Amino acid sequence: MENKQLLQKPDYDAYANWHSVTASKSVEQVKKVITGCPVWKETAMPKTVWASELGNAQNVVLDFGCGLGRNASMLRRYCGRVLGYDLDSMLSMLNSQPAPLLYDATSSNLQELLQQQVTHVYEAVVWQHIKWSSGATQLALDLITNQPSVRSIYSCWNAAVVHQSAMVAYLLAKGWRLEQSGEVAQDQLVTLANVPHRWYLFAR
Numbered sequence: 001m002e003n004k005q006l007l008q009k010p011d012y013d014a015y016a017n018w019h020s021v022t023a024s025k026s027v028e029q030v031k032k033v034i035t036g037c038p039v040w041k042e043t044a045m046p047k048t049v050w051a052s053e054l055g056n057a058q059n060v061v062l063d064f065g066c067g068l069g070r071n072a073s074m075l076r077r078y079c080g081r082v083l084g085y086d087l088d089s090m091l092s093m094l095n096s097q098p099a100p101l102l103y104d105a106t107s108s109n110l111q112e113l114l115q116q117q118v119t120h121v122y123e124a125v126v127w128q129h130i131k132w133s134s135g136a137t138q139l140a141l142d143l144i145t146n147q148p149s150v151r152s153i154y155s156c157w158n159a160a161v162v163h164q165s166a167m168v169a170y171l172l173a174k175g176w177r178l179e180q181s182g183e184v185a186q187d188q189l190v191t192l193a194n195v196p197h198r199w200y201l202f203a204r
Helices: 003-008 018-024 027-035 072-076 088-095 110-114 136-145 164-173
Strands: 060-064 081-085 105-107 120-124 152-158 177-183 197-203
Touching: 018 027, 018 088, 060 072, 060 110, 060 136, 072 081, 081 110, 088 105, 105 110, 110 136, 136 164, 152 164, 164 177, 164 197
Parallel strands: 060 081, 060 120, 081 105, 120 152
Antiparallel strands: 152 197, 177 197
């Protein structure tokens, strides 16, 4: 199976089949599915993450699973360019909105975006919805880590999802360092209430 096809049609968990979600729901309904609650605002990262990178115009951040652009403004504080990666169906919904420019570029082709000298990769509660057995997350990690310009990867998970440990082990086996990790404060994560989440920061 070609890379793009595998990444565009991974084996999702029961909650997040985004192909059917974007096909059957309005923008406002999709926003509620993304967050799991009626509140729509950015997900704050812990202050220690990329703290030295604030305002660095040379940085290029890839928002993996950018959805409808919830975190674009937050990511822009860290860099000169923000790129959005997602499914064709989600990007079509994102680009149909009469909103100000959220991303410098969006694409459903991960390799194409990574070649734009991406320095940082951000994903929040995206990989947790892809079954590890599908191989799609591993393929994404391979493409990301094989891009020499990428210096760090931030990943956030529902703490109850067991295959996050497989993701950690996979990156460590590739020679990446787990630089920081911790539990996301409830007032920082806009998602289902009272559900603990963990975050990880990996570096070369």
